[in-house]
Amino acid sequence: QKEVEQNSGPLSVPEGAIASLNCTYSDRGSQSFFWYRQYSGKSPELIMSIYSNGDKEDGRFTAQLNKASQYVSLLIRDSQPSDSATYLCAVTPGGTSYGKLTFGQGTILTVHP
């Protein structure tokens, strides 16, 4: 079982729709959760961080965390073609990790006009 799992997709949504990206993790002690966006040929950029159960909203992005279910998701409202990218879920392992992250394999999102 992979430590951080994401559906590799591709996930295709029409412009203006809500894109829902999901991630599960195996380490129950994990405390910090991040979503990164990576355009083709570019490095990842941080979109959201979430540390406690519930929802966290930032503009068109909402991160949701459920530690009991070991599940974290990212919702993108009013999806735009410019949102087309690979979305990486990243988790800080339990214990002292000194910032080390475990990444999922990424979900490819395509937003079509």
Place this chain on the structure above:
Amino acid sequence: GAVVSQHPSRVICKSGTSVKIECRSLDFQATTMFWYRQFPKQSLMLMATSNEGSKATYEQGVEKDKFLINHASLTLSTLTVTSAHPEDSSFYICSATGTGQGVDNQPQHFGDGTRLSIL
């Protein structure tokens, strides 16, 4: 804030050459820097964790004599690929986290990456 600069962005060189990649945190002090490599259509693979003033910690399967890491200051880490061969061609990306309390909760901020092509 939290800008990480990586240089060079692209390197093309002959087999057997050693290549140095620099990673700098521009507006914060980075206690820890990380080096990744990424092959096409794959996720990031952590190579090593670099802490200022101490030896880097390499992930299993990564040759420390092949990939030399130096983290001499709180704003600079370097990765040297020694005697590079075509199989070392990849996208190398550094990231950094800041100092202070709660380092485990701090996100990593990534440089723009270095695309290394060995002929």
